[in-house]
Amino acid sequence: MRKHEVALGRHALRLPGEPLQARHCGAECAEARTANHLRAVQKVAGLHRKVRRQRLDHAHKTALGLVREHDVIAHEDLKIRNMVQAPKPKPDPEQPGVFLPNGAAAKAGLNHSISDAGWGVFLTILHAKAESAGREVIAVKPRNTSRTCPECGHVSAEKWPTQAKFHCVSCGHLAHADTVGTLNVLRAGLVRRNANPA
Numbered sequence: 719m720r721k722h723e724v725a726l727g728r729h730a731l732r733l734p735g736e737p738l739q740a741r742h743c744g745a746e747c748a749e750a751r752t753a754n755h756l757r758a759v760q761k762v763a764g765l766h767r768k769v770r771r772q773r774l775d776h777a778h779k780t781a782l783g784l785v786r787e788h789d790v791i792a793h794e795d796l797k798i799r800n801m802v803q804a805p806k807p808k809p810d811p812e813q814p815g816v817f818l819p820n821g822a823a824a825k826a827g828l829n830h831s832i833s834d835a836g837w838g839v840f841l842t843i844l845h846a847k848a849e850s851a852g853r854e855v856i857a858v859k860p861r862n863t864s865r866t867c868p869e870c871g872h873v874s875a876e877k878w879p880t881q882a883k884f885h886c887v888s889c890g891h892l893a894h895a896d897t898v899g900t901l902n903v904l905r906a907g908l909v910r911r912n913a914n915p916a
């Protein structure tokens with residue numbers, strides 16, 4: 719701490735127009751920089767811990783709320799592990815030894831958002847709480863859940879609907895994409911439940 723303050727003090731003595739490193743930046747400044755850097759690293763690590771703690775706390779509260787209010791909870795059985803794996807290198811057929819862009823950068827963004835959401839952690843907590851409260855949690859295959867019309871059952875050809883609005887080309891049903899996905903997951907979960915009564 720004191721080193722840092724001393725170093726700053728010395729910089730403050732610098733004459734106007736004098737280059738920053740002219741006289742005083744020797745080993746002490748380097749040390750101060752290292753100390754600053756270390757402090758910054760520790761601060762960031764502390765923030766990460768805080769965020770993790772808050773996220774975990776949030777996951778616990780959300781799971782508890784769901785378990786208290788619902789007897790049956792359905793969720794998409796997302797293969798988190800598969801999704802966070804790095805894409806395989808794609809060889810260029812025309813140039814041996816050369817690799818084509820494989821979407822690694824885009825995938826890295828996806829990885830980040832998935833790890834960030836802590837979906838797997840949340841599901842683990844939810845399953846544990848549901849089990850101890852005697853509630854049912856049903857994992858549903860996410861296939862077509864976002865592109866099936868909940869009104870008429872038409873499956874849209876669009877593979878990954880990206881818009882917030884769902885518009886059925888067959889019956890004209892219009893809804894929020896999240897509502898459609900959720901409804902489809904719940905229905906699929908109830909179908910599974912009725913097929914294998916506990």
Ligand SMILES: [Zn+2]
Nearest residue numbers: 867870886889
């Ligand atoms: Zn429809």
